[in-house]
Amino acid sequence: MGPVTGNPKQHDDAPGLTDALGNTADVLASTRQYLRPFKKLPTVWCPGCGLGIIQGAIVRAVDELGLEKDNVMFVAGIGCTGRMPTYLDFNTLHVTHGRAIPAATGIKLANPELTVFVVMGDGDATAIGGNHLIHAARRNIDLNAIVVNNYIYGMTGGQYSPTTPVGSKASTAPYGGIEPPFDVSRLVTAAGASYVARTTAYHATKITQYVKEAVQNPGFSVVEVMSNCHTTYGRRNKLRNPIDLIRWLKDHAVEKKKWDSTEPAERPEGAFCVGVLHSEPRPDYVTLYNQIIERARNAEAETGTPPAPVEVPKPAPMAEPVAVRLSGSGGQGLILAGVIYGRAASVYDGRFAAQTQSYGPEARGGASKSDVIVHDRPIVYPEADEFDLMLCMTQEACNRYAPHLKPGGTLLVDSLYVTECPTEGACALPLTEIARNVVGRQVTANVVALGALSVLSPVVSEAALRAAVLDAAPKGTAELNTSAFNEGIKAARGLESGRRPR
Amino acid sequence: MPSSSSRRRRKPPAPDPTQDRGRRFDAGGNATETAAQRESAGQRSAESTSIFVQGNAACARGALAAGLRFFAGYPITPSTEIAEIISEELPKRGGRFIQMEDEIASMAAIIGASMAGAKSMTATSGPGFSLMVENIGLAAMLEAPCVIVNVQRGGPSTGLPTKTHQADVMQARWGSHGDYPIIVLTAASVQDAFDLTITSFNLAEKYRTPVVLLLEEATGHMREKIEIPPPEAIALFERTAPSVPPGEYLPFDDRFGDVPPFAAYGTGYRYHATGLTHNRTGFPTEAFEEIDELLRRHARKISEDIAELRLVEHYKMDDAEIALVAYGSSARAAKGAVDLARAEGLKLGMIRLVILWPFPTAVIREAAAQAKHLIVPELNMGQMVREVERAASGHARVHSMTKVTSELWAPHEIVEKARALLGVNGGA
Ligand code: SF4
Numbered sequence: 054m055g056p057v058t059g060n061p062k063q064h065d066d067a068p069g070l071t072d073a074l075g076n077t078a079d080v081l082a083s084t085r086q087y088l089r090p091f092k093k094l095p096t097v098w099c100p101g102c103g104l105g106i107i108q109g110a111i112v113r114a115v116d117e118l119g120l121e122k123d124n125v126m127f128v129a130g131i132g133c134t135g136r137m138p139t140y141l142d143f144n145t146l147h148v149t150h151g152r153a154i155p156a157a158t159g160i161k162l163a164n165p166e167l168t169v170f171v172v173m174g175d176g177d178a179t180a181i182g183g184n185h186l187i188h189a190a191r192r193n194i195d196l197n198a199i200v201v202n203n204y205i206y207g208m209t210g211g212q213y214s215p216t217t218p219v220g221s222k223a224s225t226a227p228y229g230g231i232e233p234p235f236d237v238s239r240l241v242t243a244a245g246a247s248y249v250a251r252t253t254a255y256h257a258t259k260i261t262q263y264v265k266e267a268v269q270n271p272g273f274s275v276v277e278v279m280s281n282c283h284t285t286y287g288r289r290n291k292l293r294n295p296i297d298l299i300r301w302l303k304d305h306a307v308e309k310k311k312w313d314s315t316e317p318a319e320r321p322e323g324a325f326c327v328g329v330l331h332s333e334p335r336p337d338y339v340t341l342y343n344q345i346i347e348r349a350r351n352a353e354a355e356t357g358t359p360p361a362p363v364e365v366p367k368p369a370p371m372a373e374p375v376a377v378r379l380s381g382s383g384g385q386g387l388i389l390a391g392v393i394y395g396r397a398a399s400v401y402d403g404r405f406a407a408q409t410q411s412y413g414p415e416a417r418g419g420a421s422k423s424d425v426i427v428h429d430r431p432i433v434y435p436e437a438d439e440f441d442l443m444l445c446m447t448q449e450a451c452n453r454y455a456p457h458l459k460p461g462g463t464l465l466v467d468s469l470y471v472t473e474c475p476t477e478g479a480c481a482l483p484l485t486e487i488a489r490n491v492v493g494r495q496v497t498a499n500v501v502a503l504g505a506l507s508v509l510s511p512v513v514s515e516a517a518l519r520a521a522v523l524d525a526a527p528k529g530t531a532e533l534n535t536s537a538f539n540e541g542i543k544a545a546r547g548l549e550s551g552r553r554p555r
Numbered sequence: 556m557p558s559s560s561s562r563r564r565r566k567p568p569a570p571d572p573t574q575d576r577g578r579r580f581d582a583g584g585n586a587t588e589t590a591a592q593r594e595s596a597g598q599r600s601a602e603s604t605s606i607f608v609q610g611n612a613a614c615a616r617g618a619l620a621a622g623l624r625f626f627a628g629y630p631i632t633p634s635t636e637i638a639e640i641i642s643e644e645l646p647k648r649g650g651r652f653i654q655m656e657d658e659i660a661s662m663a664a665i666i667g668a669s670m671a672g673a674k675s676m677t678a679t680s681g682p683g684f685s686l687m688v689e690n691i692g693l694a695a696m697l698e699a700p701c702v703i704v705n706v707q708r709g710g711p712s713t714g715l716p717t718k719t720h721q722a723d724v725m726q727a728r729w730g731s732h733g734d735y736p737i738i739v740l741t742a743a744s745v746q747d748a749f750d751l752t753i754t755s756f757n758l759a760e761k762y763r764t765p766v767v768l769l770l771e772e773a774t775g776h777m778r779e780k781i782e783i784p785p786p787e788a789i790a791l792f793e794r795t796a797p798s799v800p801p802g803e804y805l806p807f808d809d810r811f812g813d814v815p816p817f818a819a820y821g822t823g824y825r826y827h828a829t830g831l832t833h834n835r836t837g838f839p840t841e842a843f844e845e846i847d848e849l850l851r852r853h854a855r856k857i858s859e860d861i862a863e864l865r866l867v868e869h870y871k872m873d874d875a876e877i878a879l880v881a882y883g884s885s886a887r888a889a890k891g892a893v894d895l896a897r898a899e900g901l902k903l904g905m906i907r908l909v910i911l912w913p914f915p916t917a918v919i920r921e922a923a924a925q926a927k928h929l930i931v932p933e934l935n936m937g938q939m940v941r942e943v944e945r946a947a948s949g950h951a952r953v954h955s956m957t958k959v960t961s962e963l964w965a966p967h968e969i970v971e972k973a974r975a976l977l978g979v980n981g982g983a
Contacts, residue, residue: 089827093838122825123821123822123823123825124821126820126821128667138827139827139829139838139839142825143825144820144821144825144826145825145826145827145828146667146670146697146820146827146828146829147827147828147829147830147831148663148666148667148690148693148829148830149663149689149690149693149830152659152660152663152689152690152693154660155627155655155659155660155661155663155664155667156663156664156666156667156670157667158627158653158655158660158663158664158667159625159627159663159664159665159666159667159668159669159670159671159673159675160667160668160670160671160820161667162625162651162653162664162668163624163625163651163667163668163669163671163672163673163675164671164672164673164819164820164821166821167671167820167821184656184657184660185656185660185663188655188656188660338653339651342646342651345646346646346647346649346651348646349643349646349647350646350647350649352647353647392607392778395607395778395779395780396607396780399605399607399779399780400605400606400607400780405779405780406607406778406779406780407777407778407779408607408777408778408779409773409776409777409778410776431744431887431890432779432887433887433888433890433891433894433966434887434888434891434963434965434966435773435777435887435963436962436963436965
């Protein structure tokens with residue numbers, strides 16, 4: 054909600070006029086000051102359309118609330134109702150059909166100081182924009198939605214809308230409608246709007262009252278105004294005179310109290326309930342989001358200073374790109390191992406590295422792999438058909454990937470899981486058992502493997518890998534991961550010389 | 556070991572000035588010196604941060620570095636990491652994130668936020684981009700600065716969510732109905748994803764336009780090392796504010812050039828903006844000359860004649876007889892192909908299109924005057940090659956290389972094509 058001064062404005066320029074409904078000149082003057090000062094009038098609306106009454110009633114609410122014009126925003130979509138902001142001297146935006154609410158959502162989140170109105174017809178709000186309407190209600194974004202419900206698409210010539218009553222005729226329902234209509238107010242109430250009121254174009258002062266209450270409600274508010282489209286709806290449904298149609302609205306509007314105390318049969322056919330139908334204030338989206346900002350900032354403050362830089366000696370030059378594949382099954386931490394490996398090679402050893410991994414259904418099946426290409430030059434092709442260095446932590450991964458080991462390449466397998474190795478000269482180490490029994494945590498098997506790889510392959514230096522492992526270690530696990538890394542090194546060094554690559 | 560974020564400030568290792576680590580772009584999008592050149596000139600101080608991240612993460616960090624204030628999005632593979640990172644990082648900087656009900660709403664929301672003055676962005680992939688195109692037209696019409704990232708996957712329809720393609724390059728240009736200009740950039744590396752996100756924001760702000768940044772699943776999900784310069788070393792362009800008082804302000808005023816000064820809603824400049832064709836006052840018009848004036852100004856504003864919108868990288872083009880015209884991941888392979896071919900004595904060069912739209916016609920025309928053949932490798936059925944043909948207008952033979960298996964181009968495949976054109980057999 055924008056700033057409210059609470060002081061209704063005084064109008065000393067009131068000319069001595071009375072309008073057709075007998076309103077006083079003061080009312081006219083209070084309306085006129087909110088209309089665009091240059092030649093936007095007359096409106097595009099048909100003579101007698103309820104939209105003029107509704108527009109007047111809304112600006113009187115703005116006036117009575119004492120809102121500053123500069124702090125008021127009107128957003129609209131497409132349709133006769135959507136033209137309203139054109140005439141109003143506020144910040145105004147006219148967007149695509151149905152999208153006024155999401156556009157207004159962006160405005161409100163970018164500048165919560167603005168009091169944001171969204172004016173929509175029934176087609177705009179509940180057909181093409183229906184999804185946006187219910188989600189804004191659910192989120193309780195502090196927008197004031199005014200849904201002008203005239204049962205029809207007026208601007209395009211009278212096609213049936215989601216609120217056209219069953220049996221009513223429309224240009225696209227020449228035999229009468231067969232689709233049950235939405236009850237807009239009940240729809241948004243069910244969806245979570247925190248303030249919902251309904252009235253009609255006949256009850257102009259009620260519109261003003263409900264719009265004011267909507268603005269004062271800190272959340273998503275809906276004022277549904279039943280209106281007359283005599284031109285396209287009335288003409289096809291025996292209510293072609295605007296007065297007749299407005300009178301029909303008056304006669305079919307049943308006050309909530311009376312509505313609740315009567316049976317449907319006691320009400321005229323087509324009757325609808327009017328009044329404040331729902332009011333249950335709760336914190337709005339921006340208020341809750343501001344708490345998130347607070348929390349996020351506090352969390353940021355707690356993380357403290359980053360650790361001191363680690364210097365790693367410059368590695369030997371690399372003539373050709375080296376391809377590394379770390380494979381196993383999901384949950385063995387191989388993706389992370391690949392990330393650590395790539396980070397060690399690039400950030401610490403100063404080379405180029407590109408890491409990729411399996412995604413989607415492939416990644417959810419048994420096998421998981423993470424590939425790293427390392428080179429001294431920019432990596433033009435981040436994939437490989439054959440690998441210089443490979444880790445296989447399951448039998449399945451070994452069966453699938455070991456055939457892609459380059460001749461003379463290095464293969465490390467976890468001897469707990471890989472019992473049959475299709476390749477000669479693989480290095481087998483009980484990586485998982487070391488993690489479980491020596492280090493004390495099975496999840497560190499990937500780090501044990503990295504320690505072993507630092508011994509078995511010169512691609513990435515031990516110092517670089519150690520530094521990258523520590524970078525990735527969650528708070529308080531540095532010791533555990535260092536121990537896992539060291540155990541991996543120890544195990545690899547203990548391999549018989551014949552089983553170690555030259 | 557469970558994962559945790561890992562980032563560290565450190566002195567970068569001694570640089571090798573012969574290595575090109577990708578071009579960088581200044582505030583206006585001009586290609587400046589390479590990162591390697593800057594390093595060798597000592598401009599990359601201990602202040603720069605090296606991180607090893609995915610392209611999507613680099614994009615998110617680029618957006619934050621560019622001053623992002625609002626993000627609206629809807630989850631979709633392979634772009635989701637961008638939204639995830641921003642949802643965590645943006646509130647720390649006082650900005651706001653929202654997950655909308657769909658991509659239509661996301662696009663509408665970033666337009667609204669942009670009109671209220673916030674640097675705004677969304678990220679998606681093909682199916683979501685298809686939903687966004689409606690309001691990309693609105694952003695063009697409202698001249699609302701915003702950035703739309705499309706991490707391309709295989710299509711059409713749901714296609715291949717986790718596989719890479721480059722098949723949205725035409726949709727990015729022509730997706731919405733009507734005649735409207737748009738800027739489209741595309742990244743070849745993870746460093747690019749960071750740099751070009753910043754460039755996208757700068758161009759959006761400078762030209763009051765939606766900018767589409769095309770990544771690919773391959774670059775979005777790949778991890779590489781990137782250098783993040785300290786904030787003071789990143790040049791940012793902010794939209795031009797009005798110089799006139801509110802009473803005299805016209806939202807689509809062309810008196811100050813083709814890009815009208817921008818006033819955010821809520822700053823005292825009350826005005827009307829609409830997706831309807833409008834005149835300089837912002838109100839709808841159907842006057843012939845005003846319609847013409849608006850659409851022609853839009854077209855002039857983002858025209859290929861603007862020199863700084865010719866964002867391309869020339870690689871070994873000086874004496875090239877065959878020019879590879881490539882973009883995105885295919886440009887990496889093309890660069891590798893140039894080096895492989897040169898080792899065999901074949902004179903290949905590459906023009907990497909960093910900007911796809913407006914298409915740098917003059918650059919290609921020049922290349923066509925020099926080279927006998929232009930080869931255009933793409934991960935689609937041949938889309939940008941049509942533009943290359945148009946620009947070459949018969950001065951060089953243009954050859955399309957298409958691939959839709961969702962595999963990347965490999966350098967040797969491109970070299971083979973070049974050998975065939977030159978009548979050379981075998982090779983190394
Ligand atoms: S068509 Fe109907 S809704 Fe539209 S202006 Fe005319 S009466 Fe009003």
